[in-house]
Amino acid sequence: MEVFLQEAKASSRVLAQLNGAQKNRVLREMAKALRMQSREILNANALDMADADKNDLTPALKERLFLDETRIEAMAVAIEEIAALKDPVGRVLDGWLTEDGLKIEKVSIPIGVIGIIYESRPNVTSDAAALSFKSSNVCVLKGGKEAQHSNVAIAKVLQSVLKANGLPQALISLLPDASREGVSKLIKMDRYVDLIVPRGGEGLIRYVSENATVPVVKHDKGQCHTYIDADANIENAIAIALNAKVQRPGVCNAMETLLVDRVIAEEVLPQLKEVFDSAHTQLKGCDETRKSIDVERATEQDYDTEYLANILNIRVVDGVEGAIDHILRFGSGHSEAIITENITTAERFLNAIDAAAVYVNASTRFTDGGAFGFGAEVGISTNKLHARGPMGIEGLTTYKFKIYGSGQIRQ
Amino acid sequence: MEVFLQEAKASSRVLAQLNGAQKNRVLREMAKALRMQSREILNANALDMADADKNDLTPALKERLFLDETRIEAMAVAIEEIAALKDPVGRVLDGWLTEDGLKIEKVSIPIGVIGIIYESRPNVTSDAAALSFKSSNVCVLKGGKEAQHSNVAIAKVLQSVLKANGLPQALISLLPDASREGVSKLIKMDRYVDLIVPRGGEGLIRYVSENATVPVVKHDKGQCHTYIDADANIENAIAIALNAKVQRPGVCNAMETLLVDRVIAEEVLPQLKEVFDSAHTQLKGCDETRKSIDVERATEQDYDTEYLANILNIRVVDGVEGAIDHILRFGSGHSEAIITENITTAERFLNAIDAAAVYVNASTRFTDGGAFGFGAEVGISTNKLHARGPMGIEGLTTYKFKIYGSGQIRQ
Missing domain, CATH: 3.40.309.10 (Aldehyde Dehydrogenase; Chain A, domain 2)
Structure with a gap:
């Protein structure tokens, strides 16, 4: 796992060098590839559905798991909508001149490597990957094990587009060890992972919050x-x-x-x-x-x-x-x-x-x-810090200060 | 400890109702009280200095621990400077009308209860208390044990001003159990504490980051x-x-x-x-x-x-x-x-x-x-999320969305 995450982190350097037009072209190709390769995805989904029958999953769970052409089309459209958003990185959030004559710019930048943990819906795989890519973040995805075949098929399609564009496949990947132990390792890898976004049941979120050393943006209870x-x-x-x-x-x-x-x-x-x-x-x-x-x-x-x-x-x-x-x-x-x-x-x-x-x-x-008009939603954060409430793609960015001097030294 | 933190959390409700002028009046009275009661503080500091001699503390550590009239005056002035800052809470950070005709305002608010863990300098006690109070946050302070007498004396002065103004003393308090065990309890009390700010050696910061369930804003290594x-x-x-x-x-x-x-x-x-x-x-x-x-x-x-x-x-x-x-x-x-x-x-x-x-x-x-022109500094955050780099008093705030409707329901 450590080697895998090292690679993910290293690949973020490549991503940082793509401009908005380049990112959007790749995203639109991903939408196209999902449509073109829908057959492979549906075949994989059929395997998950067969397992679901075997394991007696509830009708509600099966409904979430199920894919058809309409749902794949919706996934493709969602990626195109994300491509159409304004680039969330590189925005000048604030700027001023200090008394020493330094020009300070506060600029939005990607967070880095984001681990996203979710449950049965396979469309989250492409949504989360597209939101991360658009915001120049590397994502490590961990979906529900009941959707494993579908998620692998979807990730493969997205990675094939990365490859065709000369980009490292590590930019979008599924966590290789999708067990509970895999998750418990992932959330402690603060050397390589900058943020964990868990979306799921109360038990999962409690577990992640209590054990993570990586910062967590929770999406949990609404009382x-x-x-x-x-x-x-x-x-x-x-x-x-x-x-x-x-x-x-x-x-x-x-x-x-x-x-x-x-x-x-x-x-x-x-x-x-x-x-x-x-x-x-x-x-x-x-x-x-x-x-x-x-x-x-x-x-x-x-x-x-x-x-x-x-x-x-x-x-x-x-x-x-x-x-x-x-x-x-x-x-x-x-x-x-x-x-x-x-x-x-x-x-x-x-x-x-x-x-x-x-x-x-x-x-x-x-x-x-x-409803808030954010365009795309990462989720609804119940954190008090970083992102609170409806979390748009800006929630996947942080900032740095760029400081332009002309030889200033501290007195 | 739980009862103590419950009280701290409950007292934040009182603080939320004070307006800027009321907060600033209390802060200026605190500055005055530090000057008036400098004798008591210096006596307490003498006890710490005597212990420092007994325990063979390094000259550098003693230098940080030492207080005199000049340093107490500097503490008082720092509080007055904090009083002079613009109120960081209640600012409208953003605002818009949604397609449904809802008016949304994104407004800065206090974080809630903040635990601040620091080392030998006793002036951090009054600085941290004043920054927290100004931003309408309740603070729980944990200073170095070598400065215990000084910190208790300073907190007593600040609390006497709270009392004279009919405010709960729980708004500014020292952690009752100042041992390592006390700290390890505090950083897991996410039901009552909203943020931990550790300032100190690498060991302390590593310990807090690895064990806290409360969000942490670190101030650590600068390589x-x-x-x-x-x-x-x-x-x-x-x-x-x-x-x-x-x-x-x-x-x-x-x-x-x-x-x-x-x-x-x-x-x-x-x-x-x-x-x-x-x-x-x-x-x-x-x-x-x-x-x-x-x-x-x-x-x-x-x-x-x-x-x-x-x-x-x-x-x-x-x-x-x-x-x-x-x-x-x-x-x-x-x-x-x-x-x-x-x-x-x-x-x-x-x-x-x-x-x-x-x-x-x-x-x-x-x-x-x-140097950045932030007026007062909470510290220099090495987090990537929430606050990054020099952290002004805004770093002690979060936000909520206030939404004004006229009967809107979701279709």
């Missing part, structure tokens, strides 16, 4: 809340709450707990129950909620659970301060919303809540790179 | 180089090389190895020897260097050593590519310089070298917050 204030426009509030829960319950920016101001609880709870019942949402409530509507009792444990399913806790709180108390205790720092027409209450909530995205009068479902 | 190109202005080159080595050899931005282009080696090396001899620099050289000047032989190990002393390696290289090869192998990513009048050579060096600060025609000694 998101919506608070309906006494001063809310009730019609908006109900539509937003419903959207935040049911539009796509299985994602990290979906709401898990709805907080309702005591002042309006009696009025609003029956209306909420009606719309959530129509959406087949399983409701749980605090004791006070249960005085107004007939729902299961929510436990402390429930407030701490990311359901990723059409289940919702409802809790009555004492105004915005009560909502803040609850969220500071149970929130995971992902996305939180307040519904209110009162500007002072809204600002109090926006300032007090420590989360990547804090909303006034909108659904938490908007927390993603696409 | 800095200066490369004299064939197209250099030789007079500038010699002045810059001398300055980079001898102006203050014990700091991380001082040069450790000088690289000289083969084309001009024979001409330049004797001149370099002359100036370095006058500065009593101990020179070591590669075989080719030793053909021109009579110096000790430099080993591979020497190229990898941060002397922090008036010792210099000299190596003859094949042009800018040879210099880049050497620096990519031995550099620590801190500060690197090229001396050349050729614009293409300069740009090649600036782009190829992966370091926080890359210089053309200036001394590496300029890498610090003061």
Whole structure:
């Protein structure tokens, strides 16, 4: 593994010398090659699907694993969209003259070698490779073992394009040892690897965070809340709450707990129950909620659970301060919303809540790179440092200071 | 320790509600209190100095530990300078309207609870506390055990000002268990602590990086180089090389190895020897260097050593590519310089070298917050992520997205 990563690191020097036009040409060739060689990829995917049957994978997992011509076309289009983005490296982020007459430029540069650990979807292989290449980073990919044949086939196509362009294949590679031991070695190789991006279940992310010596940008838990204030426009509030829960319950920016101001609880709870019942949402409530509507009792444990399913806790709180108390205790720092027409209450909530995205009068479902207008999304970071929240391709860059002098020495 | 850190985290809520004027008033009172209570601090420092005698500390260590009225005045002035800085939190870093009509503001906010681990200088206690307070962060300070009495006395003065202003003392505190075990607990408390800033010897920093689950911003090794190109202005080159080595050899931005282009080696090396001899620099050289000047032989190990002393390696290289090869192998990513009048050579060096600060025609000694014009310096980060290079008070902030809607739901 060490030799393999040494090669990856060494290859980053070649990448640093490609300009934007050269990178984009290679990316467009990769898109073309995926389309041309779709047969090989589909054959490999068929092997993974056969194994999936043999190993009795769940229908949901098989659905993620499955590839067809349409999905390969989508992968190719995604690479073309990444090629169309502005080059994220070489941007002058800041610049100034010092008192000594030095001209300082703060310039965006690639991070270096990025290890990306993900699960069953094979399209992540080409997405992650294209995002890394566009940002002049070398990537080491580790996909799910259930998608191993598909990932190998996809990587082979991308590497053949690198080769045809006289570029080292080490720029895009799969981790040779895809076992848990392989991962545990990778995350300690801080001499060669500059960043680990784990995307997957809580167990994987916990393991990586606790054991890595390489910096980690996590994409994990979204324990998101919506608070309906006494001063809310009730019609908006109900539509937003419903959207935040049911539009796509299985994602990290979906709401898990709805907080309702005591002042309006009696009025609003029956209306909420009606719309959530129509959406087949399983409701749980605090004791006070249960005085107004007939729902299961929510436990402390429930407030701490990311359901990723059409289940919702409802809790009555004492105004915005009560909502803040609850969220500071149970929130995971992902996305939180307040519904209110009162500007002072809204600002109090926006300032007090420590989360990547804090909303006034909108659904938490908007927390993603696409909705934010970032063009391409690496993921949604739950780190507080480096990248926070929706992470565009800029999240794969760092910076250096270029300093232009004319003979200055320090006095 | 857990209860102590829980309290620290809880107190950050109070801090978030102070505006800039309130914070600055408290900081100015702290400066005043240090002056007023200098007697108590000096008495405590005398105890540390007595222990230092008893334990046979080196003169250099004692010099760092020692406090007098002048040094306490300097600490007070430093706090007043920090008070005078622009508030680093609440800045709107970016803002835009999305296609859905959401107004997104990216706003700087405090990181939360910061653990700062440092060594003998007691003034770091008040500097770090003031920088943290100004940026609305709670700090947990762990100084060197040889400065324990001084640190306790300084923290007591600062805490008395917090108390007089009705603020929780947990905003600024010393780690109760200052042993190695205390540190090893602290760096794993990611539930309560958001960032660790270790400043000290290589051993400490290595230990913290390898064992922390809390994110770490390191301030460690500076293996800095200066490369004299064939197209250099030789007079500038010699002045810059001398300055980079001898102006203050014990700091991380001082040069450790000088690289000289083969084309001009024979001409330049004797001149370099002359100036370095006058500065009593101990020179070591590669075989080719030793053909021109009579110096000790430099080993591979020497190229990898941060002397922090008036010792210099000299190596003859094949042009800018040879210099880049050497620096990519031995550099620590801190500060690197090229001396050349050729614009293409300069740009090649600036782009190829992966370091926080890359210089053309200036001394590496300029890498610090003061020289960069940052006002106050937290340190010089050798991280590639979050903060890189000289780290101003902005390095103690992160951001969140505030999103203003008018009833938007996700389609």
